[in-house]
Structures are given as structure tokens and as C-alpha cells.
Amino acid sequence: MSVLDLARWQFAITTVYHFIFVPLTIGLSLVVACMQTAWFRTRNDVYLRMTKFFGKLFLINMAVGVVTGIVQEFQFGMNWSQYSRFVGNIFGAPLAMEALLAFFLESTFIGLWVFGWDKLSPRLHLATIWLTAIGTSLSAYFILAANSWMQHPVGYRIDPVTHRAVLTSIWAVLTNSTAINAWTHVFFAALLTAAVVMIGASAWNLARGKFTDVFRKSLRAGLALALGAGLAVAITGDLQARLMDSQQPMKMAAAEALYNTASPAPFSLITIGALNGDKEIWSVKVPYLLSLIATMDPNGTVQGINNVEKAYVKKYGPGDYKPYVPVVYWSFRLMVGLGLLAALFGAIGLWLTRRRQIPRSRWFYRAALGVVVLPYLASALGWIFTEMGRQPWTVFGVLTTSASVSNGVTSSSVIISMTAFTLVYAVLAAIAIRLAFAHIRNGAPEEVPAPSDSERPPVFSY
Amino acid sequence: MTLADFWFILIAVLWIGYFVLEGFDFGVGILLPVIGRSDAERRTLINAIGPVWDGNEVWLITAGGATFAAFPLWYATMFSGFYLALLIILLALIVRGVAFEFRSKVDDPRWRARWDLAIVVGSALPALLWGVAFGNIVRGVPINADGVFTGNLLTLLNPYALLGGLATLTLFALHGAVFLGLKTTGDLRDRSRAAGVRVAIAAVPIAAAFLLVSQVAHGNAWTDLTAAFAAAALLAGVAMLLRKREGLAFAGLAVTLLLAVVTLFGDLFPNVLPSTTDPAYSLTVANASSAHYTLVVMTWVALIFTPVVLAYQAWTYWVFRKRLRVTDFSVSSAGAVIRPGGHGDSGQRPGGPSPAARSGHRQATS
Numbered sequence: 171m172s173v174l175d176l177a178r179w180q181f182a183i184t185t186v187y188h189f190i191f192v193p194l195t196i197g198l199s200l201v202v203a204c205m206q207t208a209w210f211r212t213r214n215d216v217y218l219r220m221t222k223f224f225g226k227l228f229l230i231n232m233a234v235g236v237v238t239g240i241v242q243e244f245q246f247g248m249n250w251s252q253y254s255r256f257v258g259n260i261f262g263a264p265l266a267m268e269a270l271l272a273f274f275l276e277s278t279f280i281g282l283w284v285f286g287w288d289k290l291s292p293r294l295h296l297a298t299i300w301l302t303a304i305g306t307s308l309s310a311y312f313i314l315a316a317n318s319w320m321q322h323p324v325g326y327r328i329d330p331v332t333h334r335a336v337l338t339s340i341w342a343v344l345t346n347s348t349a350i351n352a353w354t355h356v357f358f359a360a361l362l363t364a365a366v367v368m369i370g371a372s373a374w375n376l377a378r379g380k381f382t383d384v385f386r387k388s389l390r391a392g393l394a395l396a397l398g399a400g401l402a403v404a405i406t407g408d409l410q411a412r413l414m415d416s417q418q419p420m421k422m423a424a425a426e427a428l429y430n431t432a433s434p435a436p437f438s439l440i441t442i443g444a445l446n447g448d449k450e451i452w453s454v455k456v457p458y459l460l461s462l463i464a465t466m467d468p469n470g471t472v473q474g475i476n477n478v479e480k481a482y483v484k485k486y487g488p489g490d491y492k493p494y495v496p497v498v499y500w501s502f503r504l505m506v507g508l509g510l511l512a513a514l515f516g517a518i519g520l521w522l523t524r525r526r527q528i529p530r531s532r533w534f535y536r537a538a539l540g541v542v543v544l545p546y547l548a549s550a551l552g553w554i555f556t557e558m559g560r561q562p563w564t565v566f567g568v569l570t571t572s573a574s575v576s577n578g579v580t581s582s583s584v585i586i587s588m589t590a591f592t593l594v595y596a597v598l599a600a601i602a603i604r605l606a607f608a609h610i611r612n613g614a615p616e617e618v619p620a621p622s623d624s625e626r627p628p629v630f631s632y
Numbered sequence: 633m634t635l636a637d638f639w640f641i642l643i644a645v646l647w648i649g650y651f652v653l654e655g656f657d658f659g660v661g662i663l664l665p666v667i668g669r670s671d672a673e674r675r676t677l678i679n680a681i682g683p684v685w686d687g688n689e690v691w692l693i694t695a696g697g698a699t700f701a702a703f704p705l706w707y708a709t710m711f712s713g714f715y716l717a718l719l720i721i722l723l724a725l726i727v728r729g730v731a732f733e734f735r736s737k738v739d740d741p742r743w744r745a746r747w748d749l750a751i752v753v754g755s756a757l758p759a760l761l762w763g764v765a766f767g768n769i770v771r772g773v774p775i776n777a778d779g780v781f782t783g784n785l786l787t788l789l790n791p792y793a794l795l796g797g798l799a800t801l802t803l804f805a806l807h808g809a810v811f812l813g814l815k816t817t818g819d820l821r822d823r824s825r826a827a828g829v830r831v832a833i834a835a836v837p838i839a840a841a842f843l844l845v846s847q848v849a850h851g852n853a854w855t856d857l858t859a860a861f862a863a864a865a866l867l868a869g870v871a872m873l874l875r876k877r878e879g880l881a882f883a884g885l886a887v888t889l890l891l892a893v894v895t896l897f898g899d900l901f902p903n904v905l906p907s908t909t910d911p912a913y914s915l916t917v918a919n920a921s922s923a924h925y926t927l928v929v930m931t932w933v934a935l936i937f938t939p940v941v942l943a944y945q946a947w948t949y950w951v952f953r954k955r956l957r958v959t960d961f962s963v964s965s966a967g968a969v970i971r972p973g974g975h976g977d978s979g980q981r982p983g984g985p986s987p988a989a990r991s992g993h994r995q996a997t998s
Contacts, residue, residue, distance in 0.1 A: 186755065187850045203794060219694045224705060226969070229733060230733065230734075230737070233729060233732075233733035233734065234730060236686065236725040237725060237729035237730055238726065240689075240692075240693060240722060240725060240726075241722050241726070242899065243693060243696050243697060243700075243767075244696060244711060244722060245716055246700065247696075247707045247708055247710065247711025247712060248710075248711045248712055248715055248718060248719075249712070251708035251709065251711065251712035252778075254704055254707055254708035254711075255704055255705055255708045255779075255781075257704075258700055258701065258702060258703075258704020258705070258707060258708065259701075259922045259923055259926045260696075260926070261700070262697065262699075262700035262701030262702070262704055262707070262922070262926075263929060263930060265697040265700055265701065266694065266697035266698045266700065266701040266702075266930060266933075267697075267933055269693045269694035269696075269697040269698075269699065270697075270698075270934065270937050270941065271933075271937055273690050273693055274687065274690045274693070274694070274941045274944075274945070275944075277686040277687045277689070277690045277947055278687035278690075278941075278948055279687055279944075280686065281682070281683040281684055281685075281948060282683065282686055282948055282951065283745055284681055284683065285679075285683040285952065286683070287950060288949055290951065312987070326883070329923070334704075334922045336925070337922075337923065337925055337926045337929070338924075338925065340929045353677055376896045379882075389949070416666045431971065494706070576712040576713075576793050577749055577780050578706075578712060578713070578768060578780035578781055578782065579712050579715055583715045583874070585715060586716065586719070587715070587719045587824075588718065590723055591723075591750060594726060594727070596725060598726070598730060601730075602730075602734075604970075605734060605737050605738075605969060605970070608737075608738075608969040608970040609969040629687070631675070631679050631682065631961065632675065632679050632732050632733070632735065632736050
């Protein structure tokens with residue numbers, strides 16, 4: 171494999187892996203902050219136990235998310251030095267802002283939260299988890315603003331002397347419509363991820379009749395959050411689809427395997443196409459639906475891959491501007507389907523647990539555990555879709571992926587690093603999952619009553 | 633002074649923050665098995681840096697991000713050129729970071745021993761390699777006309793850079809020992825001080841030699857002065873350690889690291905990465921920096937938010953200013969989720985804190 175292919179594989183592996191941990195960090199930090207707020211307001215011990223139970227789960231997850239995040243920042247320089255030279259003026263700014271404004275915030279205040287249970291007043295201690303949660307969401311915004319600039323570059327010009335991109339408006343970069351949409355979509359996806367983890371962990375304990383006082387509440391909350399966040403993910407995803415149709419028509423066309431421009435355009439449920447992506451062989455379609463999604467008009471025009479390709483050749487010169495259609499097509503559908511399934515489970519679960527009922531069916535609990543993987547898969551597929559769908563560009567319409575890779579780095583170096591990261595990441599995943607399961611099995615034990623407040627052992631420590 | 637010059641200074645400030653802060657938590661990791669003899673002792677040492685190590689590491693991430701934004705060409709050439717060295721640093725930081733979080737989650741001596749080893753190696757490797765990296769930055773590396781690094785890993789392992797690596801390794805270890813002397817009591821405090829003195833026997837000559845070689849080969853009048861002050865601060869710090877004044881010793885070490893970074897950046901200026909192939913190919917503050925507007929934006933962001941970060945990090949150190957007692961951590965399974973013997977489901981913490989822990993704890997919370 172060439173350095174380019176290897177560098178792409180490494181980026182895909184490390185990014186998808188990093189993003190296993192990111193959504194739960196964002197979502198669960200907010201959920202834990204809400205639980206602790208509930209305890210602070212009511213002084214009901216159930217909420218304190220819930221806070222500690224999900225708080226510890228959050229920490230196991232966050233540890234891996236934090237350490238794998240450093241790789242992401244370094245990787246641009248290591249494997250994509252030509253990209254870094256070309257975009258550093260613009261792309262570096264949100265990354266540096268993320269570190270200074272968001273990452274310091276979350277890293278410092280999570281330390282205060284973990285170790286400050288008996289050192290800070292309850293009000294101040296509650297503030298530390300909220301600041302951590304704000305830090306994680308803010309962090310996501312800056313990273314998505316950087317990524318959105320690659321999807322839809324704004325606020326820049328190309329310097330005629332250096333032939334590099336130069337920032338002309340930081341405001342345009344930070345308020346990029348693509349960034350705002352991507353952030354809301356990712357934010358709700360993060361809440362959906364937190365929701366299914368609440369559902370899964372609660373269901374495991376409820377099925378064994380353990381700590382029902384805590385886990386019935388957290389199950390209900392998780393189900394409601396899954397439904398609400400799931401619907402919000404769908405709505406923000408729909409808004410994004412319309413933006414994508416105007417900003418990256420090729421990605422929309424590839425997502426639908428729509429080869430020729432159509433008005434009205436049908437939504438394809440299944441399409442078998444030629445792998446080189448220039449014609450369709452067999453498909454099942456819902457009429458008008460794609461036009462409706464892409465343009466809000468059942469008879470709207472949606473451009474096809476072949477037509478967009480022609481326009482791009484005219485605009486950017488001879489070349490192949492099609493992404494690899496089967497991956498884009500299937501990752502898009504599966505992302506949507508799996509996300510909606512998780513939201514649907516939220517609705518069904520809410521019905522089954524109405525009026526203080528606890529479901530008895532073993533199938534409910536099996537399904538509740540199964541539903542946990544859905545948003546994880548959907549998130550991974552979402553990133554694969556949006557990054558693969560942008561190919562052959564790293565910065566859409568401005569810089570190609572093949573012109574981005576490091577010059578001077580050998581394929582053996584990339585093979586070594588890719589192998590090392592993959593192995594270390596696999597071991598870490600196995601350990602983190604084992605610890606998370608062990609923690610869930612321990613449940614949410616009652617607070618050991620201490621004769622006085624000062625006699626508790628350190629609540630959370632290493 | 634141009635804006636690019638200002639950003640060169642700011643990046644030096646970020647590295648100062650990183651070396652002064654993460655320097656001591658690397659040192660604690662390196663000396664973990666030397667100072668901590670029992671599990672409870674090692675837990676105490678790890679918990680001494682527990683609330684702050686993660687925040688300390690963000691100085692590195694900020695330095696990386698700021699270099700990307702303000703000097704994209706420096707970032708691109710250095711990160712792709714130092715490829716395998718950075719890979720080792722990244723892997724070490726990954727393993728070390730999860731080790732802190734995971735080591736006490738399973739109540740099993742073998743599990744903990746493995747993570748303790750990860751902490752030692754994960755702290756020592758970056759402590760060594762950051763010095764190697766800075767040695768190479770100051771000395772220069774082979775860079776061609778396109779700004780591409782043309783050497784390999786062995787190019788980076790030259791005697792001067794390795795001396796720099798030993799200097800950071802020993803200085804960080806000493807800094808960590810002094811920090812532990814400041815944060816612990818009784819036996820641990822005595823042992824920290826003794827370990828610090830032993831490390832100092834190596835650290836002082838190595839650091840002095842590195843600064844001397846740096847100044848002879850790359851120095852100028854004013855960095856000769858900062859290098860001399862760095863050496864003086866180091867000697868003063870060690871003297872204070874011998875007199876059991878850990879607070880002043882810690883300040884001495886912090887000033888040493890600060891002035892060492894100032895000296896290296898001063899020697900480097902106006903280059904950011906000199907080319908040993910041809911000085912004309914060197915990356916400089918002027919030719920590697922971002923355009924004016926990006927620097928203006930980032931300057932405002934830095935001027936507003938750096939003081940805020942400094943304020944809340946300083947507050948964190950204030951909150952956790954108390955010395956830690958080993959007895960607070962002798963309840964070995966406080967954080968464990970897996971306990972051999974299947975007591976995981978009991979919902980009861982096995983045992984309670986000892987009376988000594990209670991009184992110690994009362995003081996800590998008051």
C-alpha cells in the first residue's frame with residue numbers, strides 16, 4: 171500500500187476509535203451533571219448513588235477518550251504535513267482554541283470533581299461537573315468547526331504567492347452553517363449514546379432485581395432521553411442533508427446512489443449498483459421522498475452522480491470526483507436506520523415502563539442490552555459517510571487527499587505507527603469494556619452510613 | 633517585535649508551562665517504585681498528582697495546537713520529521729494516562745504491578761524524549777529546500793540531543809521527588825527527599841553540561857545569562873532540598889526549568905527549526921509563521937484566555953494544597969470494581985478507614 175492509503179487507514183482507525191469514547195464523554199458528563207443537580211436540590215440519596223454510579227462509568231470511558239485525542243492532534247503534522255502547511259492558517263486556529271478554551275476547562279475541572287468531593291462545598295463541587303460538561307461540548311464545537319471547514323470552506327482566500335489557504339474571517343469559520351448543523355447533530359447523537367448506556371446499565375441490574383430504586387429511575391430517564399435525543403438527531407440530520415445537497419451535491423447523490431439528475435427524485439431503500447459507481451442495476455425506491463429530504467419540495471430537483479461529475483470536470487479540470495459509492499450509500503442508510511431504531515426503543519420502553527411498571531419479559535432486557543451498540547455503530551458510520559463522501563478532497567473543492575499526505579514520511583513508518591496504535595487501542599478497548607462491565611455488575615450500592623461526614627474514605631481516588 | 637515574534641514567545645511560555653507542571657508528574661511516575669514501597673504508598677504518590685496531571689498535559693496539547701495555528705510550517709516539518717520519536721511519546725502518554733485511571737479499579741496485586749510499570753515507563757520515555765526533541769530543534773536537523781525533513785530516527789539520536797534527553801529525564805525526576813517531599817508526610821517525605829538528593833547527584837552535572845554545550849555551540853550573550861541563572865536556581869533548589877525546605881526547593885526547580893526553556897528558545901531564535909543541510913533552508917519565525925490576520929485573532933484569544941486558565945489551574949493547586957497521608961489510601965479497594973473472590977456484588981465497602989485516617993481526614997476537610 172502507498173503512504174497515502176496507509177495514512178488514510180490510520181486516520182480512519184484512530185478517528186473511529188477515538189469517537190467511540192467521545193460521544194459518551196459529551197453525553198454522560200451532561201447526564202451526570204443533571205443527576206448531581208437533582209441530588210443537590212432534593213438531597214435524595216438515590217440521586218447521589220446514581221451520580222456516583224454513572225460518574226465512575228464516565229471516568230472509565232473518558233480516560234480512553236482523552237489519551238486517544240492527543241493522537242488526533244499530532245497526526246495532522248505526522249501523516250498529513252502537506253495538508254498542515256496548506257491549511258494551518260485556518261485549521262490550526264480552532265484546534266488551538268479548543269485546547270485553550272475547552273480542553274483546559276474539562277481536564278482541570280474533572281480533576282476537581284473526582285478529587286474534590288470532600289474538599290469543595292456541595293455547590294462548588296456541582297459547578298465543577300457542569301464546567302466539565304460545558305468543556306466537552308465546547309471542545310466538540312471547535313473540532314467540528316475545523317472539520318466543517320474541510321466540508322464547506324468559508325472565510326479564506328488562496329495566497330497567490332505561497333499557494334496556501336489564508337484566513338480572512340474567523341467569524342465565518344466559527345459560524346459556518348455546516349459547523350452549527352454538525353455540532354447540533356453530534357450533540358444530540360452524544361445524548362442518544364448516553365441514553366442507551368443508561369438503558370443498558372440499568373436494565374442489566376433491573377433484570378437481576380438489584381438496586382431497583384436507582385435503576386428504575388435511570389432506566390426511565392434513559393428511555394425518555396433516547397426518544398427525545400433520537401428525534402433531535404433525526405431532525406438535525408435532516409437539516410444537514412439539505413445543507414449537504416447545496417454544499418456537496420456529490421455526497422448527497424452518492425448517499426442515494428442517484429446516478430442521474432431527477433425531479434422528483436425517489437428515496438432508495440436498497441440499490442445494487444455497479445461498483446465503479448456510474449450506473450444502477452437494481453433498486454427498491456420510495457417515490458418523491460429524496461426530493462422532499464433534499465429540497466423540502468416533493469418535486470424538487472436532486473442532482474445525480476453523473477451530472478455532478480460532469481460539472482466538476484468542467485470546474486476543477488479532468489479527473490475523477492466520485493467517492494466510493496457503495497461505502498457512502500450503505501454507511502448513510504445504516505446510520506439513519508440504526509439511530510432511528512434506538513429512538514424507537516426509547517418509545518417502546520417508555521410505554522412498557524409506564525405507571526411505575528418494571529417489565530418482566532427477558533426479551534425486553536436482552537433488547538435493552540442490544541440497543542446499546544446502535545448509536546455507537548451509527549456514529550462510526552456517520553463519520554465514515556461524511557469523510558468518505560467528501561473524497562477525493564480533504565478540503566472540498568480546494569485540496570485533494572493525495573496532495574495532503576506527508577512528503578518525506580516512509581510507508582514503513584506509517585505501517586509501524588498504524589500497527590502500534592491498532593494493537594494498543596485493541597488492548598485498551600478490551601480492558602475498558604471489562605472494567606465498565608465489572609462496574610455495572612457492582613451496581614449502585616447504598617451509601618455506607620458514616621457516624622459523621624468526616625469519616626468517609628476518599629470517595630473517588632486512583 | 634512582530635506578531636510572529638510574540639507567538640514564538642507564547643509558544644515558549646506554553647512549553648514552560650508544560651515542563652514545569654507535567655515535569656513533576658513525570659518525575660512522580662518515574663520514581664513511583666523507588667519512593668512507594670507498599671501499594672498504599674504508591675497509591676498515595678499517584679493521588680498526589682491525581683487531581684492535576686490531566687490538566688498539566690493540556691499544556692502540551694495547547695503548545696501543539698498553537699504551533700499548528702501560528703507556525704504551520706514548523707508544525708508540519710517537525711511533526712512529520714520526528715515521526716517515530718513522537719509515536720513513542722504518544723504511545724507512552726496513552727498507556728500512562730489510562731494507567732492512572734485503571735490501576736486501582738481491580739483489587740489484584742499483579743494487575744496493579746502491571747499498571748505501575750506502565751506509569752514508570754510511560755513517564756520516563758516522554759521525559760527523556762522531550763529533551764532529545766529539544767536538543768534536535770536547537771541543533772538543527774537535515775531539511776531540504778521544500779522544508780522536508782530528510783533524516784531518520786538515528787539522525788535524531790545524536791550525542792547532544794541524547795544529553796538533552798538525560799537532562800530532562802533527571803531534572804523531571806528531581807522535580808517529582810521535590811514535589812512529593814512537599815505533598816507527603818513521614819516516611820514518604822523522608823524517602824522523597826533522599827531520592828531527590830540521589831537524583832540531584834546525576835541531574836546537576838548532566839543539566840549543567842547540556843546548558844554549557846548549548847551555550848558554546850548555539851548561545852548568545854543574553855542566553856548565557858539565563859543559562860547561568862538556570863544553573864544557579866538548580867543549585868539553590870538542591871541546597872534547599874538538603875535543608876528540608878521543599879517549598880523553596882520546588883520553586884528553585886520550577887525556575888530552573890523555566891530558565892532552561894527560555895535559554896533553549898533564545899538560542900533557537902530567529903530560527904524555529906534550523907536546517908543542517910543548508911542554513912538557507914532553515915525554518916524561521918518569519919518564514920514559517922501564519923499570515924497576519926490569523927496571528928491577530930489568536931493573539932486576542934491567547935491574551936484573554938491564558939490568564940483565565942492560569943487562574944483556575946492555580947486555584948486547583950490551592951484546593952489540593954494539603955499533604956497526603958498514606959493511611960488515607962490504605963482502604964485499598966475504595967475505587968476497585970473487580971475484587972477477586974466475588975465480593976463485587978455485596979454493595980458494601982470492605983472495611984473502613986482506620987482511626988488515624990479519620991483524624992487525618994478531618995484535618996484535610998476542615
